[in-house]
Amino acid sequence: MARPGGRSARVQASVHAAVRELEAEQGREALTVPLVAARAGVTPSTIYRRWGDLQELLSDVAVERLRPDTEPADLGGLRADLTAWAEQFLDEMSSTAGRAYIRDALLGDPDGGNAGQCSAYAAAQVDLVLDRARERGESGFPAREAVMDHVVAPVMYRILFRPDGLSAEYVRRLVASALDRSTGR
Amino acid sequence: MARPGGRSARVQASVHAAVRELEAEQGREALTVPLVAARAGVTPSTIYRRWGDLQELLSDVAVERLRPDTEPADLGGLRADLTAWAEQFLDEMSSTAGRAYIRDALLGDPDGGNAGQCSAYAAAQVDLVLDRARERGESGFPAREAVMDHVVAPVMYRILFRPDGLSAEYVRRLVASALDRSTGR
DNA sequence: ACATAAAAGCTAATCGTTTGCGTTAGATGA
DNA sequence: TCATCTAACGCAAACGATTAGCTTTTATGT
Structure with a gap:
């Protein structure tokens, strides 16, 4: 069963925001899972478990930015x-x-x-x-x-x-x- | 100056062949640079230096396979x-x-x-x-x-x-x- | 042949990734 | 409101991938 509200939602928002911030500040080349995790105030394993790897996370963020x-x-x-x-x-x-x-x-x-x-x-x-x-x-x-x-x-x-x-x-x-x-x- | 002949060419052929073999045997998920290097009889650092990372190597091999x-x-x-x-x-x-x-x-x-x-x-x-x-x-x-x-x-x-x-x-x-x-x- | 330098080998240190286990937040139902 | 249950998270250790520095091999041009 899904748990859309509460902590999960905060983590997702925080991680997505971290990706956008770091991408703007340092460029995509510099992005790593540990870096994003640190900025988001989350442990790397949380990201790996939820998104699998950096590419899937970036894919999620990219789709948001492609929305008209x-x-x-x-x-x-x-x-x-x-x-x-x-x-x-x-x-x-x-x-x-x-x-x-x-x-x-x-x-x-x-x-x-x-x-x-x-x-x-x-x-x-x-x-x-x-x-x-x-x-x-x-x-x-x-x-x-x-x-x-x-x-x-x-x-x-x-x-x-x-x-x-x-x-x-x-x-x-x-x-x-x-x-x-x-x-x- | 480039050095297309000789050892470089052998390494390239060997590495490409290793990718195709391992892809057929174990599937793409299992592919790693050290694994490919071992099969090709080459050290991992050689692959990292020539191709940068696994994705660029796979990209090269994929283009070959897309040639009519x-x-x-x-x-x-x-x-x-x-x-x-x-x-x-x-x-x-x-x-x-x-x-x-x-x-x-x-x-x-x-x-x-x-x-x-x-x-x-x-x-x-x-x-x-x-x-x-x-x-x-x-x-x-x-x-x-x-x-x-x-x-x-x-x-x-x-x-x-x-x-x-x-x-x-x-x-x-x-x-x-x-x-x-x-x-x- | 010889000199030159590009490319590969080797090793060790670093860093990213994975995994198991304990903990917590928060959803669910009385 | 409170008790209960569980998905999701934090933590830390083990693992594997990547990088850096140095040495060795070997095409290539003279």
């Missing part, structure tokens, strides 16, 4: 909304910090749960944009999955596998292409 | 060739072993060189298929980058971020969509 903190802007039309969201998505994900979080999230993730969460975040944002288009009465917009396949996936693939050749212009082409396709061109 | 070992089949036409290649690509990459290699390749890869190599392998295979179409005199085939964005990227994205919902049918749709788009629909 704002809704996509409403610029009055689907094309503008989707383009703006995709450009912001690229900015956040392709930054040095963003790449590090993506890697961490994928890394210490035996069952794929954390990676799935990242994908779900993006899908939810896309849904918001598409829902708005639907409410406006726009027609011919693409399915959520089409946007995931033809905008989100290429961006993430390039971030992970081809660190160069990413630009706002590239993302705009992807969005335009996804929209054109859905309108029957 | 056969050319894409020639079935007489672009659509058939590309579809067949993409289905095989999905099979190899989405298998348990394939996912493990992809993860390893991304994992111990500070500068992104190994990940870039993986992408280059896929791009080369796509080029072979497209070159053949060009030689046949087919027209209206997509650019290499279009195939990477709309076929390879979605497949890899789903493998990494959404472990379910992958099927040969899904890949066929991606290929068909990429081809339709390039012919002006």
Whole structure:
């Protein structure tokens, strides 16, 4: 049975905070389980028992930081909304910090749960944009999955596998292409 | 100056072989640097010096195993060739072993060189298929980058971020969509 | 052949990781 | 409210991985 409240919750919050603080202060290279434990006021064995190893802990923290903190802007039309969201998505994900979080999230993730969460975040944002288009009465917009396949996936693939050749212009082409396709061109 | 020949090459081959053997015999969980070193007839410090840590070594080995070992089949036409290649690509990459290699390749890869190599392998295979179409005199085939964005990227994205919902049918749709788009629909 | 230096071997000290066991916080039900 | 039970934590010892310093081997260029 789970024990979400009380001490366990405090330990989790304290450890996560310690990771973020030390990451900001000394960089990820310097992170070790004993170091995090000391900052969090916890013994190393507690971390090993709860998270298994440093990578799984970093994965948890990374997913938190990849959660979108704002809704996509409403610029009055689907094309503008989707383009703006995709450009912001690229900015956040392709930054040095963003790449590090993506890697961490994928890394210490035996069952794929954390990676799935990242994908779900993006899908939810896309849904918001598409829902708005639907409410406006726009027609011919693409399915959520089409946007995931033809905008989100290429961006993430390039971030992970081809660190160069990413630009706002590239993302705009992807969005335009996804929209054109859905309108029957 | 580099010293590619002789002892260094023997050590590299021996260590790589040891990784593959132990991985097959005992599974990746059991792998440690001292264990690999012992099997390879090498001291641990040699491995630490050349590869840094176990992850970077595994990343090197994983890239080797992700190198395509056969050319894409020639079935007489672009659509058939590309579809067949993409289905095989999905099979190899989405298998348990394939996912493990992809993860390893991304994992111990500070500068992104190994990940870039993986992408280059896929791009080369796509080029072979497209070159053949060009030689046949087919027209209206997509650019290499279009195939990477709309076929390879979605497949890899789903493998990494959404472990379910992958099927040969899904890949066929991606290929068909990429081809339709390039012919002006 | 000889000189040079890159890469590997060796050893010891350090540090991270794992594990067993006792203790405590806090959830549960009378 | 109080008694009880247990998951989670602290502690400390044992273990294994990593690093540093030094020596030895051996490609490579002259």
